[in-house]
Amino acid sequence: MDISNYLYLSVILFSIGALGVLVRRNAIVIFMCVELMLNAANLALVTFSRIHGNLDGQVASFFTMVVAACEVVVGLAIIVTIYRSRRSASVDDASLLKN
């Protein structure tokens, strides 16, 4: 098996995540799709690390995980705040700034 298959898998997962961000309307599902994209990037980083034979890619992947954890915490807090004021987790309903 060619080692680039991992990279192709990561690209496929990344594209699926991007598609999810574009087509889904529920803020939580959109958020999960962003997480999927971050995870796909991590898989690519780990594979690059293996191709190049040093651990820098894994360190970068580790930092990505930490930043993703921060992002989840703050993002979910924002979703809860929006839900509290608008009683909806749909991104279409957060349209106060429109018009």
Added chain:
Amino acid sequence: MLHNSFHLSFHLALTVGRTATPEAVQFWILAPLAVTAALGILLVKKAVHSALLMAWVMVTLAIFYIAEDALFLGIVQIVVYTGAVMMLFLFILMLVGVDSSESFVENLKGQRIPSIVAAIGLGGLLISLLGRATVGAPAAGLGVANADGNVQGLAKLLFTQYVWAFEVVSALLITAALGAMVLAHSQKVRSPFAQRDLAIARFRKDSLGDAAGLPAPGVYARHNAVDVPALLPDGSPAPTSVSQTLRSRGDIITSAGFALEAIEEQED
């Protein structure tokens, strides 16, 4: 001849950056499952199901990390992602309401098809770029880098070359924790509804229809589960008899199947 050349190319391939067979078997079993689950995240209607599929994708990725000599990241992936992040997602889902299944009506007309085309285009672009950069390149492997152990190797890098990034990330974590606390904190703008307020609200309404309380769910003598709407005297189901939570989740059985046949009108 063909067999020979195949054998030769296979042998060559084995020497230049191909992984051993068990890993290939694992990859070809798990990768389709991961892609299917990822597509499922897009296609399923309920957010809870998306979260479960997401957890599966993350576990699959953790197995891939371990297969790729990134033992530490594999364990961290399970602990941080499937453990903490997905639990946080499920927690918020329960808080925001499991009813957050969304309508699949397009609000932006004709946005879905261009999105799919754009995603496929993005994938194709990335694959071609990555293919140019990596296909056929021999993988160095992590045998040397992981000689002292994966954790030791990572620690050596993290606390020497990347120590500044490490400290900045710790500041980011603290900021995120504070930010979440500030965002999720809410001051009460009104006192909670007490029984007295609820009673007043019931009697001040336009109709006194539910002044004595909402009807109880269940079709008595036939089916008395809480997810079946009660039948009104005229035979129609009473939607208010089922709890709001079950209604918004869509977990309601129709009560038509439990209705009795109409009695013939008696003449007297």
